[in-house]
Amino acid sequence: MTTLAAPVPLRLRLAARGLDGTTLLAAPALLALVALFVYPFAYGIAVSLAPKVGPFYDSYRRFFADPFMRETIGHTLALAVPTTVLSLLLAVPIAFRVRLMRRQRLLTTILVLPVTLGTVLVAQGLLTYLGPQGWFDRVLIWAGVLSGPVKLTNNYWGVFASLVITGFPFTFLLTLSAVSGIDPALEHAAATLGAGARRRFLRIYLPLLLPGLAVTFCLSFVQAFAVFPSAVLLGAPAGSTHVISIAAYYAAFEQYDASLGAAIAMIMGGVQLLVVGAVLGARSLVYRGPVGGTKG
Secondary structure (H helix, E strand, O other): OOOOOOOOOHHHHHHHOOOOHHHHOOHHHHHHHHHHHHHHHHHHHHHHOOOOOOOOOHHHHHHHHOHHHHHHHHHHHHHHHHHHHHHHHHHHHHHHHHOOOOOHHHHHHHHOOHHHHOHHHHHHHHHHHHOOOOHHHHHHHHOOOOOOOOOOOOOHHHHHHHHHHHHHHHHHHHHHHHHHOOOHHHHHHHHHOOOOHHHHHHHHHHHHHHHHHHHHHHHHHHHHHOOOHHHHHOOOOOOOOOOHHHHHHHHHHHOOOHHHHHHHHHHHHHHHHHHHHHHHHHHHHHOOOOOOOOOO
16 A cells, blocks of 8 residues: 655745745845846836837937947046046055054044045035145245146046045955954964065065955945046046046936936946956956955
């Protein structure tokens, strides 16, 4: 006589597929992700593919057919990439130094203070400090370094300075976290074996820092690529700092063309994804290996 196996309870079947009480804890985060990112992104794509006239791709065609709008990609990259690279170059040595200091918290607080000021307040301060009658020019002229004022506002350099000031604290915090996560015993062992400071950095620290630095670069780049207030207040919105965010704003709120504005926003996101993908791909080509076990 054969006996039928008892049916498996639904709870166990769901748990076998990864759907249990623990999984449900991720539901609020998933809902927030859908509400704040997935839905707006999908809605933006739908709006960009619904132009007032012409085929569904007409908004994208108009962007790339207009040199003034098309050049905003280059203008934005010319600001975002150098400022991100400079912030990283400054953050790495400062992070190495700060992590060895006794008053690390105080110094970290001072270095990240510009984050609390906001982009608009920093831009307003730079207008006063770097303007033709600002303290920067006046001090250099008084010291005999300059014979006349140097134009550092309403051009590329004013926006560049603003992005470095507002972006460096964010880059520094991420870099300090990566540097602090490397066990100092690795460096001490290499020094015991006779490796100099340069060799220790290139052979030990840099390979272990590359994954963290790549992610830091990507996050800082995305932040800098979205520049808007600085480009308007400190730059030349119709010239060298006519960035892609200004083009999107003008299309959506000056021309009242929601489809074109959404298309520019999608192009903006696409360029950022290309750069982020290239950086993360280059990271895997430069260094492949475990970084576990390095935490101090």
